[in-house]
Amino acid sequence: MTEIYDFAIIGTGSVGSAAGYYASQKGLKVLELDVAVPPHTQGSHHGQTRLIRHAYGEGGKYLPMLLRAQKLWDELQQKTHRDIFHQISLLNVGRQGTDFIENVERSAQRYQLPYEKLTGEEISQRWRNFSFSNDYVGVLEEKAGYLNSEIAIQAYLDLAKEIGVEQKFDSAVQSIDFQDDIVVIRTAQQVYQVKNVLVSAGTWVKELLPTVPVQPIRKVFAWFDVADKRLNEDEGFPAFAIEIDDKQTYYGFPGKDDTIKIGQHTGGQPINQRSQGTPYGDYSSDKEEVLPLLQRYLKGVGPLNHGASCTYDQSPDGDFIIDQLPNQPNVQIVTGLSGHGFKFVSALGELAAQKANQEEITTDLSAFKLNRFE
Template sequence: MNVGQSMTSQAEYDLIIIGSGSVGAAAGYYSKKAGMNVLMIDSHFPPHTDGSHHGQTRIIRHAYGEGENYVPLLLKAQSLWSDLHLQSESPIFEKTGVLNAAPEHSEFIQQAIQSAKQYNLNVDITSGKEAKVRWPEINLPDSYITVYEPNAGILYCENAIKSYIKLANELGCAQLFNCEVTAINRKGQGIEVITQDGTYYSKKVAVCAGTWVKKLLPDIPITPIRRVFAWHQADGRFSQNNKFPAFVIENEQGEGFYGFPAVNDELKLGKHLDWQPIEKKEERLPFGRHPTDGRALLDFLKHYLPGVGGCLYGASCTYDMTADEDFIIDTIDENIYVVSGLSGHGYKFASVLGEIISDFAKGDDCEFDLSPFKLNRFNQSKSS
């Protein structure tokens, strides 16, 4: 990684966090709570709409179709979210239940079943035919396999970020928002962080800047992409009052869709990988500015949620994608830690990733096996 060199100087902070959205906000709170001298920086004022942490809600599920390596992180993340919920003035987590559904041959659904078995998770595994009896609003093929998680649910993403920032501030954490970082340089035994506001020094730095990470660390192997999601008209049948769950459904073509119980007759829905790479800042377009924005969900609604109506409004966000869709959680050297490549499924882990950054800053060993998320896997894949 190309990190600039500079002359030696005394570090003033124990940790500087670059990017204070989901992961960065959590890292600021847990690091300050651990007694460290911490500076949080963000080029905007989080939560904001120029990243991947907005849109009111995110799903948190435990029987993870993306791989069993994630489950220990998820279970700790859930515990931390529950703790934050108790401390927050606004709701953070709501146990709505989550329905995972896919064709029997789907790697996603088989991995979810394997994760549930390995970690003895509380799930109901049934057929699409049986699931339709319980949720007749969802038109699943009879042959589908479903994994229902009654203890999973939704996170109120912007509330969580606001709460972490507020709690960190109350503990005395320094916060520098609406201020862009322009460079990171090694400086003696620490790091020099250059911003529009001035230069700051720290023993260690955590970079969790989403798709903006490549401006500071251009060798990080992620691709910035644009994604959209939308709210559709839906009546009370699709609400939590009717026990309608959050869901992740994979169609016969292997395309993944996700949705939430309707609130005020509005059901939020998105498609996981229907995206456009971002090469220039002006390509971070708002919803409706790209010709495909309103089309990706129509076929899914027709076949799986025929009772849901038209699009009311939408939003766009960004993913920092890796080639294998797995996270990057690694050190660049002993002073710089990077959390990136969350690939559109990382928000639910933000709490535990923040705590992991705190452990790095303290010099403590991490309790989790993070070897699947190391940067060297990309070098290995090139040579194999």
């Protein structure tokens, strides 16, 4: 007789790897499917690191999930003793009175997060490599920092495997069909029957679910030589998210191993096929993107060392899509993470596992429903 899984995960990169672990912990019979072998460089999670900000400029609706995510990251680190979270301080900077920085401060106040407000000149005095006038303001979060994304995914996959999750990698899912209450998943190699499904296929979710409004965006980021050692993590340089005059947002990590990683959150190239996600340097703009930051606001960064390209799964409003398929309550989707999802991955995985286990979801997810685009 054909085996019927309790829960299949289509795409076990960031969200999927976490969901697989939390579901297996609950005793569900879990199947993990991925077109590649995660962690890998063909999705949205490579390049070693991701910022975790707590005071969230994107709005208070994210905060309950974010605080839960931090707790789960801490637990994962304690359990595995792997190098997952670096609590090194994170500096948010924006022009006085702009939405980004006001939302950051508002969410810090509302959720009583510890933070320090700094004038532009105070920022420049504390870290001599920054150069901000008092038109700018900073919100420094000492409890925030960054996550080692690839290490975290590997940790979830290893834990799941230990519990006995079936992992089928190099297995591209080609179709999802329905037979009464059972979902039928086809890969090139096999057909699976499952009771509940999570589609966490990231940027290319539309190949499986064409009506989900997600636009793939090609994004680049780069490592530069550290020309001034004060930029290094062990010298106390913070991670940062900076919105400058023209609403362009940049992010970066303190220097490590003589390089510093910097990228632009805004911008990028909308693409429609995987082959268009070409390597760093393919567009002349790739090497110019972060120059506005380096020329005016951040000193001591040396020549380009190397770069990489990645993709965002951009939703129309930049907010996540966390829902189920219309009329198919046993198919969950988590997508549209729009370039800011990694920090939430632990909590998103836990929520998906709870739903697959028919538990009541107490987190308010009403802002993330698909029908907001109708």
